[in-house]
Amino acid sequence: xxxxxxxxxxxxxxxxxxxxxxxxxxxxxxxxxxxxxxxxxxxxxxxxxxxxxxxxxxxxxxxxxxxxxxxxxxxxxxxxxxxxxxxxxxxxxxxxxxxxxxxxxxxxxxxxxxxxxxxxxxxxxxxxxxxxxxxxxxxxxxxxxxxxxxxxxxxxxxxxxxxxxxxxxxxxxxxxxxxxxxxxxxxxxxxxxxxxxxxxxxxxxxxxxxxxxxxxxxxxxxxxxxxxxxxxxxxxxxx
Numbered sequence: 001x002x003x004x005x006x007x008x009x010x011x012x013x014x015x016x017x018x019x020x021x022x023x024x025x026x027x028x029x030x031x032x033x034x035x036x037x038x039x040x041x042x043x044x045x046x047x048x049x050x051x052x053x054x055x056x057x058x059x060x061x062x063x064x065x066x067x068x069x070x071x072x073x074x075x076x077x078x079x080x081x082x083x084x085x086x087x088x089x090x091x092x093x094x095x096x097x098x099x100x101x102x103x104x105x106x107x108x109x110x111x112x113x114x115x116x117x118x119x120x121x122x123x124x125x126x127x128x129x130x131x132x133x134x135x136x137x138x139x140x141x142x143x144x145x146x147x148x149x150x151x152x153x154x155x156x157x158x159x160x161x162x163x164x165x166x167x168x169x170x171x172x173x174x175x176x177x178x179x180x181x182x183x184x185x186x187x188x189x190x191x192x193x194x195x196x197x198x199x200x201x202x203x204x205x206x207x208x209x210x211x212x213x214x215x216x217x218x219x220x221x222x223x224x225x226x227x228x229x230x231x232x233x234x235x236x237x238x239x
Contacts, residue, residue, distance in 0.1 A: 005233065006210075008186030010092035014041075016048055016082040016228040020133065022140035028081035029227035030139040031106040031146075033165065034092075035172050036179070040071035041080075041088040048086030053077040055161055059150045064088065075165060077106060079143060080227040090227075095186035101175050104168040105135070105226060108142030109160070112167055125224050132224040 005011055018027045028048070041050060043064045051061045054076045062070045064086060071091075072078065080086070094102070111118050121138050124131035149157035172179070193208040200207065215233055223230045 005095075006190075008093075008095050008188075008190040010090075010095050011233040012090045012092070013044075013231040014080070014088050014090045014225070014228050016080045016086045016088070017133070017136060018082040018085055018228075022137050024140045024144045026081060026140065027083065028079055028136070028140075029225075030136050031077055031079040031143040032103050032139075032226045033077045033106070033168055034074050034102050035104075035168050036074045036094065036183075037102050038071065038073050038093040039078075040069065040091040042091070043068040043086070043088050045087045046082065046085035048080065048082040048084070051079045051081065053146075053150075053161060055158060055165070058154070058157070059147070077161065077164070082228075090230075093187065094183050102172065102179060103226065104164075104171070105139055106142055106146070106164060107138055108145060109163065111138075111142070112164070129224060 016027075017029050021027050031051075041064060043066050045066055047063070047065045049061050049063050050070060050072075051059065052072055053059050054073075062068075064070065080088075105122060107118060107121055111121060121135055124135040124138075146157065146160060149160060197207045197209075221231075223232070
């Protein structure tokens with residue numbers, strides 16, 4: 001997990017799942033949502049897209065290639081797609097809080113109503129890449145049905161989004177203390193330090209700051225995530 005990065009952000013190099021294609025013929029990751037964490041992608045190589053859904057705008061698709069920057073707020077269901085080996089730098093608010101529990105994969109209503117089945121599908125990734133792809137495939141089947149609602153019945157589409165969003169918020173409520181601790185230690189502390197430094201301009205009082213530090217660029221071990229293979233900037237070292 002990212003530590004001591006500017007702004008209390010999380011930073012990850014993401015290689016979006018490309019082969020094999022899912023049951024819908026799409027090369028990509030699991031559709032999922034973050035309840036309180038904003039996210040952004042900066043394209044570094046290849047080509048692809050991100051598909052976004054929310055109650056205000058419905059469905060839209062943003063193409064991504066080298067140099068593309070796209071950001072979206074929490075409460076946005078999204079799926080990463082690779083049309084030509086897409087790689088991006090993913091920037092996440094709240095110190096990468098999404099990787100600490102602020103996320104839920106979309107498997108559809110039937111799975112959501114069977115918690116044990118949701119947990120089984122979510123945890124398939126623990127068996128390795130084949131499990132990660134099987135999890136992606138299960139999400140792709142449900143996601144295709146959601147896209148079908150967008151095309152055929154917008155009211156049903158929005159009702160399904162609202163159901164899924166509300167379920168995710170409800171299930172996160174029990175994690176509120178641990179999630180709050182991450183936010184307070186990350187972006188809240190950064191803001192407090194900045195306000196403190198403003199307040200002491202012209203005085204001899206010591207400013208608050210991060211230590212000068214560095215790490216090898218995205219040198220962490222690879223992790224199989226919801227969108228693809230992840231290499232997170234983790235513990236930094238002083239220089």
